[in-house]
Amino acid sequence: MADETLRLHLPEPTTRPGMDPDASMIKVPPAGTLPKPPLDEPDDKMWDYALGMVRVLDDDHGAVGDWDPKLDADTLRKGLTYMMRTRAFDDRMLRQQRQGKTSFYMKCTGEEACGVAQAMALRPDDMLFPSYRQQSMLVARDWPLVDLMCQIFNNPKDRLQGKQLPVLYSVKGANFFSISGNLGTQFPQAVGWAMASAYKNDSKIAAAWVGEGTTAEGDFHHALTFAAVYQAPVVLNVTNNQYAISSFSGIAGGEQSTFAARALGYGLPGIRVDGNDFLAVYAVTKWAADRARSNNGPTLIELYTYRAAAHSTSDDPSGYRPKDEFTVWPLGDPIDRLKQHLIKLGEWSEEQHEALHQELEDEVKRDLKEAASHGTLGVRPCSPSTMFDDVFKELPPHLRRQRQEAGV
Amino acid sequence: MSRMNMIQAINSALDNMLERDPNVLIFGEDVGYFGGVFRCTAGLQEKYGVKRCFDTPIAEGGILGMAIGMGANGLRPVAEIQFADYIYPAFDQLVSEAARLRYRSAGEFWAPITVRSPCGGGIYGGQTHSQSPEGIFTHVSGLKTVMPSNPYDAKGLLISCIEDDDPVLFFEPKRIYNGPFDGYHDRALQPWTQHPMGEVPDDYYSIPLGKANIVRPGSDVTVICYGTMVHVCETAVKETGVDGEIIDLRTMLPLDLDCIVASVQKTGRCVIVHEATRTSGFGAELIAEIQEHCFYHLEAPPIRVTGWDTPYPHAFEWEYFPGPKRVGEALTRVMEDA
Ligand SMILES: Cc1ncc(C[n+]2csc(CCOP(=O)(O)OP(=O)(O)O)c2C)c(N)n1
Ligand SMILES: [Mg+2]
Numbered sequence: 001m002a003d004e005t006l007r008l009h010l011p012e013p014t015t016r017p018g019m020d021p022d023a024s025m026i027k028v029p030p031a032g033t034l035p036k037p038p039l040d041e042p043d044d045k046m047w048d049y050a051l052g053m054v055r056v057l058d059d060d061h062g063a064v065g066d067w068d069p070k071l072d073a074d075t076l077r078k079g080l081t082y083m084m085r086t087r088a089f090d091d092r093m094l095r096q097q098r099q100g101k102t103s104f105y106m107k108c109t110g111e112e113a114c115g116v117a118q119a120m121a122l123r124p125d126d127m128l129f130p131s132y133r134q135q136s137m138l139v140a141r142d143w144p145l146v147d148l149m150c151q152i153f154n155n156p157k158d159r160l161q162g163k164q165l166p167v168l169y170s171v172k173g174a175n176f177f178s179i180s181g182n183l184g185t186q187f188p189q190a191v192g193w194a195m196a197s198a199y200k201n202d203s204k205i206a207a208a209w210v211g212e213g214t215t216a217e218g219d220f221h222h223a224l225t226f227a228a229v230y231q232a233p234v235v236l237n238v239t240n241n242q243y244a245i246s247s248f249s250g251i252a253g254g255e256q257s258t259f260a261a262r263a264l265g266y267g268l269p270g271i272r273v274d275g276n277d278f279l280a281v282y283a284v285t286k287w288a289a290d291r292a293r294s295n296n297g298p299t300l301i302e303l304y305t306y307r308a309a310a311h312s313t314s315d316d317p318s319g320y321r322p323k324d325e326f327t328v329w330p331l332g333d334p335i336d337r338l339k340q341h342l343i344k345l346g347e348w349s350e351e352q353h354e355a356l357h358q359e360l361e362d363e364v365k366r367d368l369k370e371a372a373s374h375g376t377l378g379v380r381p382c383s384p385s386t387m388f389d390d391v392f393k394e395l396p397p398h399l400r401r402q403r404q405e406a407g408v
Numbered sequence: 409m410s411r412m413n414m415i416q417a418i419n420s421a422l423d424n425m426l427e428r429d430p431n432v433l434i435f436g437e438d439v440g441y442f443g444g445v446f447r448c449t450a451g452l453q454e455k456y457g458v459k460r461c462f463d464t465p466i467a468e469g470g471i472l473g474m475a476i477g478m479g480a481n482g483l484r485p486v487a488e489i490q491f492a493d494y495i496y497p498a499f500d501q502l503v504s505e506a507a508r509l510r511y512r513s514a515g516e517f518w519a520p521i522t523v524r525s526p527c528g529g530g531i532y533g534g535q536t537h538s539q540s541p542e543g544i545f546t547h548v549s550g551l552k553t554v555m556p557s558n559p560y561d562a563k564g565l566l567i568s569c570i571e572d573d574d575p576v577l578f579f580e581p582k583r584i585y586n587g588p589f590d591g592y593h594d595r596a597l598q599p600w601t602q603h604p605m606g607e608v609p610d611d612y613y614s615i616p617l618g619k620a621n622i623v624r625p626g627s628d629v630t631v632i633c634y635g636t637m638v639h640v641c642e643t644a645v646k647e648t649g650v651d652g653e654i655i656d657l658r659t660m661l662p663l664d665l666d667c668i669v670a671s672v673q674k675t676g677r678c679v680i681v682h683e684a685t686r687t688s689g690f691g692a693e694l695i696a697e698i699q700e701h702c703f704y705h706l707e708a709p710p711i712r713v714t715g716w717d718t719p720y721p722h723a724f725e726w727e728y729f730p731g732p733k734r735v736g737e738a739l740t741r742v743m744e745d746a
Contacts, residue, residue, distance in 0.1 A: 008459060010458045010459060010462050012441075012458060016441070103532035103722070104532065104534075154722060154723035158723075161723075162721055162722060162723025162724060163535070163719070163721045163722060163723070164534060164535065164722055165533070165534030165535070165536065165537070165722050166722075168534070180536070181493070181534065181535065181536025181537070182493070182494060182496075182497075182536055183466060183494075184466075213465070213466045214466055216465030216466045216467040216470060217466060217467050217468075217497060218467065218469055218470075218497060219497075244437075244466055245437070245438050245442075245445065246438045246441065246442035246463075247437070247438060247440075247442075247463045251463045251464070251465055252465050252466070253465065314445070315445075319442055319443075320441055320442045377532075377723065381723050382723060384721070384723070384724040384727045387716075387718060387721050387724050387727060387728070388716070388718055391717070391718050391719070398687065398717060399716075399717060399718070402686070402716045402717060406716060406727060408724075408727055
């Protein structure tokens with residue numbers, strides 16, 4: 001047989017700007033089909049979870065199957081409120097950037113269920129190692145928006161003293177680790193944190209997040225290896241929002257397999273979950289957290305969702321994906337889905353929803369007014385006097401000299 | 409001839425090389441269909457196809473490991489690292505592999521790769537979109553390091569980098585992508601179209617690596633700089649009236665020592681300016697060379713003006729950035745010293 005000529009494969013998405021959006025290649029299994037395994041289920045019995053998708057909310061907005069977390073209506077309304085507050089906050093802060101009051105902002109539109117349901121399923125003292133798109137977790141931990149806004153404005157009330165890019169928060173008070181601008185670096189750190197917890201015979205676990213694009217980084221694989229080797233009490237999460245800036249998930253290896261399936265080669269359970277289904281995200285996260293907390297080891301969760309907004313205020317998606325793609329996204333809008341579920345339960349109404357929406361808009365506006373009264377990046381930023389602090393615990397002589405020369 | 413900004417000049421260099429050499433490939437995060445977050449590769453995938461210009465997974469170590477393998481197998485890869493601040497996951501591939509492949513195989517294998525990466529601050533990028541890590545790489549034997557200061561040089565130097573058979577780091581100071589930034593963020597930026605170095609031939613040309621450029625001849629003091637700082641130094645010289653001889657290094661390694669030595673022996677004074685942090689920065693190397701070669705000609709201690717030894721603070725870019733005021737003070741001081 002003559003040798004075949006080798007061909008180089010280069011992944012390309014099926015649609016581009018100017019084309020009709022198309023989601024026909026996305027296979028969405030019906031809700032309620034996968035059973036909920038015991039907490040000590042061996043990872044090699046969990047292939048179906050990595051390749052399939054856990055879903056609880058069905059097309060008629062009912063909650064079906066084994067994974068239904070059976071949350072009471074108050075908890076569901078609380079989740080809905082957190083998601084809506086997050087969206088109101090995002091919309092308002094995007095406008096601040098457009099008005100030049102800050103340099104940069106990143107929305108999480110479409111991904112609110114991921115952050116809120118996960119934060120609610122974890123305990124408040126579990127340590128979070130978030131990416132930059134998890135503001136909803138801070139909202140769900142009731143962290144004041146004013147504090148976040150002050151960081152975004154780099155004003156004198158910015159606890160990070162103007163040192164960090166807007167939205168790269170650090171909120172130790174909410175057990176929310178300092179966010180790095182370097183992708184993926186915090187994934188293995190979360191494993192280390194969790195191992196320290198185990199070493200200290202503590203009961204607190206850790207959880208970490210990366211985007212699907214970031215799973216290509218070495219740090220993602222370091223985390224999985226170390227988590228598996230030391231059976232660290234950690235929940236590792238991949239938010240698969242289909243895009244990494246301009247590149248579709250195929251560039252990260254999404255053509256070949258699911259991101260949850262990455263776990264299997266390392267000997268960890270991997271579970272893919274409908275990321276726009278509040279109930280499913282809650283249930284899967286709770287399962288993984290309980291598993292970690294009961295010394296049954298780490299889990300990798302893939303949150304299957306869609307980045308409805310631009311990557312950041314520096315980005316314009318009309319340059320790389322069809323307009324209105326979100327409208328054909330088969331998993332819908334997470335806020336709308338929880339709302340419809342509550343309405344179906346007879347626990348919510350369009351009128352209540354509209355009233356809550358208005359209330360949150362007003363609340364965020366009030367918060368914004370307060371934050372901006374302390375100053376914004378252009379007008380009354382924080383003082384550079386602390387610019388040389390915290391490079392080290394104590395200011396070494398060379399930095400003392402430089403500070404003097406800088407005259408700050 | 410066309411009027412180009414630095415982004416267009418870089419794009420033009422890549423375009424020429426894709427056309428001339430079928431072994432040239434371009435890749436990196438978001439560089440393909442989208443054309444790069446700074447638009448340096450815009451239109452190239454459309455013109456040359458996805459095989460010649462494509463997106464990579466987000467894995468800088470993977471990008472440069474792949475580039476080395478391709479380069480060793482006869483291609484001329486031009487990889488983009490989206491921001492110089494994100495080059496560190498590829499550190500091992502650069503330092504242990506690209507830099508040493510030729511040496512450890514006694515010339516059997518080599519990796520003719522070019523690594524393009526935007527560097528420098530002044531765009532409110534915070535600590536992870538502002539760094540100038542060039543000095544880290546000049547410390548590694550086996551890597552060449554280049555930083556242009558204008559569109560004309562950017563194109564000619566980039567073409568030389570791509571044609572070079574050794575690994576080259578090509579740092580692009582993003583603050584001057586659109587115009588020769590004079591160091592005053594509160595003034596309007598002059599566009600490259602109004603600057604003589606914004607006149608760029610559309611066709612192929614190259615500028616050799618290792619040749620500095622005397623941007624402004626002068627007799628009082630030698631001012632050594634590169635990248636954005638060339639324009640800041642021009643401003644400072646104008647403002648102080650000190651007759652500075654401004655040398656734009658263009659290439660840090662190989663270094664044009666002859667040019668530096670001739671100038672410092674003539675002026676007897678020297679100010680070195682870079683945006684990168686001070687301690688163990690490239691300025692330290694320059695001062696050492698100057699001490700060794702010009703000691704008996706020096707009339708004053710050489711001075712460094714650099715970024716402070718802190719991360720680049722988001723809110724205080726202009727307190728951090730070594731602007732015309734600080735450079736001007738150094739010029740005045742070096743002239744006062746007996
Ligand atoms: C090490 C590193 N490389 C590159 C970047 C630039 N960058 C910032 S966000 C991003 C895309 C990340 O995509 P994904 O992981 O899918 O997360 P998403 O933004 O979708 O939440 C890139 C390439 C970076 N911040 N760090
Ligand atoms: Mg993504």
